[in-house]
Amino acid sequence: MxxxxxxxxxxxxxxxxxxxxxxxxxxxxxxxxxxxxxxxxxxxxxxxxxxxxxxxxxxxxxxxxxxxxxxxxxxxxxxxxxxxxxxxxxxxxxxxxxxxxxxxxxxxxxxxxxxxxxxxxxxxxxxxxxxxxxxxxxxxxxxxxxxxxxxxxxxxxxxxxxxDFVFFGLLVAGVVSLSVSQMNIRHDLFSNIIENERHVREKQLLVHELSKAKVEAERERDRAEEANRVKSSFLAMMSHEIRTPMNAVVGFSDLLANGSEDEKTREYGGYIRSASHNLLSILDDVLDFSKMEADRIELERERLRLDDFMESMSFWARRAGDKQVEFDSHYETLDGLIVLGDEGRLRQILSNLISNAVKFTPEGGRVSLNAFIVSSDSKKVKIRFEVADTGIGFSDDVARKLFRPFVQANSAVSKNFGGTGLGLAICSKLVSLMDGEIGATGREGEGALFWFELPFERAECGGAHAVDAA
The missing domain is CATH 1.20.140 (Butyryl-CoA Dehydrogenase, subunit A; domain 3)
Structure with a gap:
């Protein structure tokens, strides 16, 4: 037994x-x-x-x-x-x-x-x-x-x-048959009880194993998150340490490119300056992303006149023109609208999206920046920003992973256009920190549309100060 x-x-x-x-x-x-x-x-x-x-x-x-x-x-x-x-x-x-x-x-x-x-x-x-x-x-x-x-x-x-022997025979047969029936019923009942008990034990064991697996998974998740935080802190520190001497390299390369009388020196200084600016751009992305991963990003709340801000983004017309790409912007509904927000981070998001649009749009193409009110009340207003282009576009499969870190459409994009694959991930995190949402649509060979919506508090409803977004 x-x-x-x-x-x-x-x-x-x-x-x-x-x-x-x-x-x-x-x-x-x-x-x-x-x-x-x-x-x-x-x-x-x-x-x-x-x-x-x-x-x-x-x-x-x-x-x-x-x-x-x-x-x-x-x-x-x-x-x-x-x-x-x-x-x-x-x-x-x-x-x-x-x-x-x-x-x-x-x-x-x-x-x-x-x-x-x-x-x-x-x-x-x-x-x-x-x-x-x-x-x-x-x-x-x-x-x-x-x-x-x-x-x-x-x-x-x-x-x-x-x-009456017949009567006694029937009585004996009755008792024996009842005893046999009782014995069979008890045997079946006992077998069923044992089988049910076995099922219960198996289920209990399965629940116990699942609980252990859940605890272990949570422990591994905590370890992974801790390792990720350590990695992000290390990247943030290293990016900052590298950026400091790079500023010196950029400064002296400017002197060589602009102040030297020797033509070859100016040419080589220009190469160094261009490469330095590219490296600084990469370091900026890594530094920002590392800060976000380490929950060290701070958002400002300052008065921001949106039509003036959108006007300031018109400098992209010159950069787009250098590549023979037409640039236009539309923000008529924002005239006179003053809100509280982080101008620097908003500029970073739009600049990243516009930069990508210009980069992936061939000569003769067009890039458009649009901003308009989605909803409004006496205290808050929601603004939608859109960056559209007539560039190379992307497939539905690419669209589903665009905002993941270190992701680009394919290896050809990385080879032909460069970049770290962090820009859109940074935009997504910043929009999330601002309680907004971001998305993109596109078709291969027919261009793309990147958009994000942000809620702003009207400037009359509060003062300007910094808040910790973490």
Missing amino acids: TTDEDAILRRYLLSWIEFQDRLFLLRFPYYPLLIGYVGWDAWGNLSAALASGLVPAIIELAAREWRKTIKREIETIDLEVHLRELAIYVGVIYLMLLLPLIAALFAPGFKQTFLVACLAATQIATMCADPPLQPKHAILAASIALVGFVIPPFAAQYHWAGI
Whole structure:
């Protein structure tokens, strides 16, 4: 017997004992009185009635004490020994219910009704007992019960030749069939309980494993986030450390490019200046992204007149013109609108989007900057900014990953146009910090549209100060 089966059987036995204790309250006064009446009816005197009723009463009380002992020691009892005792107990209960029949055979006033009473009592006891017996123990219990049917035929040879053997045969067959049915029902029930218990244990084990996996996943996530924070802090520090000497390189390259009298020196100084500016641009992206990853970005809240701000972005027309790309802007609905916001970060977002648009638009193409009010009330206003171009565009697959860090459309884009792949990720993070949303649509070879919407507080509703966006 496995540990699970042992535990289940102990619980089953305890449940059966508690059920028998409840039946005892009904059976104890009833059966002794019934059998006592049979003794009085058979012999016709009070002594016989008391003796007939006393035997089952003593057996019932002894059985009750036995059940108390088992209930008290249910966790430590030897199941094999006590299940054998239980079989004897059940068999004796059955035998006790046949005592009126045995007594009636030796009594001068034998009546057929005694047999009917014994049969009814035996059937009731068989149906109510239902102990958790194993097959070998069930056979032992049935064997003891059959003793009550073996005695009368032998006694009848000496006392009463008119006994109905057919009736006794049917009675024996009834008790045996009931015992076999009970045994099969108990076996099926016990098997089902064990199977259900196994399923419960498997589910509990699965839940436990899932809980462990969840805890481990959370631990790994925390480690990854911590490693990411350390990496971001390191990049931010290194980018700053590299940027400082690069400023010197840019300054002296400007002197060489503009102040030298030697033509070759000016040419080489121009190369150094161009490369230095490109490197500084990359460092700026890395520095900004690292600050965002390390939650070290601060947003300003300052008065910002949006039409003047949009006018200041017109310098992109000259840069676009250098590449033979037309640039135009439209922001008529923003005239006179003053809000609170971070002008520097807003400029960074738009400059990044416009720079990309100009970069990916071939000669003869067009780049448009548009800004307009989406919604407005007395305290807040939501503005939508759009940057459209007639450049190379992108596919739907690329659109889904554009705003991820270090992502570009494909290797050809990186090779032909350069860049770190951080610009759009930085824009997305800045827009998110400003409680806005950003998106893009496009088709390959037909251009692209990048947009973002930002909520602004009207300048009349608050003063200007810095807030920590982290």
